[in-house]
Amino acid sequence: MDLEEIPGVGAKTARALAELDDPERALRTGDVATIARAPGISQGRAARIARGAIRLEHDDPGGFLATDRAREIYRDVLTLLQERTVTRDAAQRLETFYPSSRRSRIEQARAVARDALERDPNPDVLAALEGVEPLVEPGDVRVRERCLATTDAERYSEAREAVPELSTEIVDDAQGLAELARGYATVIALDESFAGVTIEGDVRVRPDALEEPAEIVPERALAFFARNRDRLAAAIDVHRAAGLESEVDCDLDALEAALERLEGDGTVAGDDELDRLRRAVDDVDAAVGTAENVANDQLREAIQEEDVTIEGSDLLSLVERGAGVDSLLSRELADEYAAAVEAAREELCDALTLDTGETEIARRVFGDEPTFPVERDEDAVARLREELTTAKERRASQLKRELAGELADQRETARGLVQDALELDVELAIARFAADFGCTMPEFVWAGESGAAAGTSEPDIGFAIEAGRSPLLDEPLEAIDPVDYEVSGVTLLSGVNSGGKTSTLDLVASVVVLAHMGLPVPAESVRLRRFDALHYHAKTQGTLDAGAFEATVRQFADLATGGAGSLVLVDELESITEPGASAKIIAGILEALTENGATAVFVSHLAGEIREMATVDVSVDGIEAVGLVDGELEVNRSPVKDHLARSTPELIVEKLAGEAAEDDAVANGGEPVGEQFYDRLLEKFE
Known part of the structure; x- marks a missing residue:
């Protein structure tokens, strides 16, 4: 697909779209969320681009909505649909449903709508959808304690492009590698030539490292899943609540378990050993201090309870040698000191829950040489802290690699889960709309087209609506009187004031717009032809000036000469000028529309006069008032065929x-x- 061929897409936008992983798939499926991830493209812009791509696919010239009022009707029914979505993305996705004159596009959308009507919008599914959002990239991931090293400039460039999360360094020899090892916790050598070289520090020779990014930079996969953890969990809930069969092969339980092990910052949770090491590193100083107190308290108590006797010659000898209390402890309280130090060591090892190797290091924190008070060996404490920190980082890296290995290949699977959930939201909105307004799928009469469906023996049909209820009326569905109305060719619609003529036009327009969007329509039954365009002219407020009148007549001149296959709805056109002149103008317009085969409904209070002036047979239908009851009109809302309805003044005079x-x-x-x-x-x- 040539992106610049899409209506509304220029060179700059095409370059932005090209940065997506699979722009053609996103455009072909109307995936607004994915399109909106392209640089500089908003959700609204993405929806317009998706519509343009659909038009290109179906060779759709656009322009079905030919007037302002027709576009208003579309926006109104689209808003009703969007109000029934849970997610913002689904509301934007509905923007890709638009009224089209192309049969292929209508049929494509109808397939979606038929599936939607099979969906059950139960509360559990709708609640689960509240947490679903399009997945996002986590941004730049940088890992500073690890680096790549190579002696080759070409390999250097390849590594920088393949693994931008890590620093890549060029070294000349093993000495350069050793220098790097002093500055980084881990150095990954990309050259086979370093195999067998002994270097102090964590240096790994991995010539295949660039082929296994999850091994050397697990943070890449983990950052993506951590950033989208809650969204994916919600998508999993949607799939389970709806019993959704995804097109992607995914073990929901396994993915959920992996996500539960992942913290929001990309670290791994739920591992007892890592938790032990983290606590130990955090608690080293406090535990050493507590152990020190245990030793001193025990030794102090022992000294207080011990009756020590020193003869004069012994005391003189100790003093001459410069001995102090340490010597006295060594001589008189050696066993008590050893017991106190052992208690301190046990306290330290128990507090930090150290393993055998760590215990050996921890025991050096308190020396065997008697002192009072007992003091820690700071070098030994530092060594213990370093050992625990190294073990913690080693364990964390191992867990990251293992979890990243599980998740690295599931990124597209994750996208598929979320996309399916968002598509379900679209379908559920259609299903809810259909239920709320009593909708059904319309039947098209594909007259004059190759491969036409059954029923093409009626090429003159315009539309036939049974029990239609306008979704645009601000009334509960049960309070709206159903309307039956069928039109083929050109028709005048007469009726009393406030009898429902305008709402009938709105109903017809809504049905035609929704049908050409490929969606269910608010009626018990609808049959209609495929229209090329909808021209809906709303009632004009007051008489137009000469310039506006001329512009209006020009519009109808264009429609009369090029409107074959259009549906024309006009509400009281006579208000544009004097009644006598209006009748003549409308009669002439109806004559031209009849000749070019358009379908039209003109609402007018001058139906009788217009019919008399027209040189062609013009049908006149009427919304008949039954009478006046307590000053209120009783009206049969369904137009009566070939009947000029009585006016409100006539009923009042009667x-x-x-x-x-x-x-x-x-x-x-x-x-x-x-x-x-x-x-x-x-x-x-x-």
Whole structure:
């Protein structure tokens, strides 16, 4: 795929997309989250790019939504869908569903919608989805206690590119390697020539190191999984709650267990030995101090209880030799001192839970030569701390390598788990929308197309809606009267004020938009043709000035000459100018639309006048008011075919005539007086 061929993608954006691991897959599947990981591309921009890629795939020219009101309808129904997502990414993913005139795209989206209607949006799945987000890269990972070393400049460049997390150094010989070993905890030599060379420090000869990055820099894999640990855990919960069968081969239990061993900072948890070493390193000074106190307390008590007798000649001899209390301890309290030191050593080893090798080092912290007070050997303490720290780092590195080995090859698996969960959120939003608005999948009549489905014997069908309820009405579904309406060709829709003409147009527009998005529609049954475009002209507020009027007429001129295959919905176009002129203009527009084969519904209070002026047969449907009850209209919301609906004024005059007849009968013994006036008015409506 040539990225610059995608509508809206220039050279700069194409370069950013090319940095993704598999941009073509992301674009082909509408993976907004992955596209948004490209440098400088936001989520909203990613959704537009994904739409552009879909259009390119289906050779879709776009422009289905031909007017502002048509675009408003799309945004309104899309918002209703997005409100039913749990994750922000799924809401953005729904932006890739757009009304298209291309059958291949409609069918592609319908396949997704059919699967979605099989989904069960149960509360456990929705709750689990709350923690799912697209996976992110952890940023630059730097490891400072480890380095790579080589004598070859070409190998040096290769190592820097393959393992940027570690410093790479060039050395001339074994002496240079030894110098590095004094500055780094671990040095990994990439040259086979260093094999067998003995160098003090942790120096490993690994000519294959660049082929096994998880071995030499396990932090790479661990940082990714640590950064995304909670997101992956949530995705695992979603898969289990939904019984989701992923396309990726993944042992959820094994992955979950590995994640539980990983701390948020990328270190490994849940290992008793590492925990012991960490505590020991942290507690060395405190444990030595406590052990020192144990020895001194025990020795002090022994001295207090011991009755020591020194003859004069012995005391003189000790003084002449410069001996002090240490000599007295050695002579008189050797056993007590040895016991006190042993108690200190046992206390230190027990407090730090040291193993056999560490115990040997720890015992040197307190010497055998008697002193009072008993004092630690600082060099021995430092040696113990160094030994414990080295053991801790060695154990941590081993665990990192083991865990990284388990996780290194699961990065794409992890992405697949999260992607599947986010796709499920999209499907559940469609399912919830369908349930909330009583939706069904529409049936398309693919007239005039190769491979047309059954039913193409009806090429003149526009749309046929049974029990439709507009999702745009701010009413509970059960409070909305269902509407049946079928149109083929060009039709005028008449009806009383507030009878539901505009909401009927909104219903038709919503059904057509959703159907061309490939999604379920709010009705019990819908059959429709594939339209090339939707032209929805909303009601104009007030008479237009000359310039605006001219622009409006130009729009219809373009539509009349190039609108074949379009659906045209117009709400009270007569408001653009004087009623007499409006009727003539609308009649001329309807004539042109009839000739080019468009499907159109024009709402108008001048339906009768327009029909009389038109030179072609124009159907007139009516939303009929049953009557007035307590001042409120009772309306049959479903348009009646080939019926010019009575206006609200006619109904009011008819009501007044009936009331006047009753009043005159009471007042004048049955002789109608006021009734005659109303009857005369009613005759004007005939």
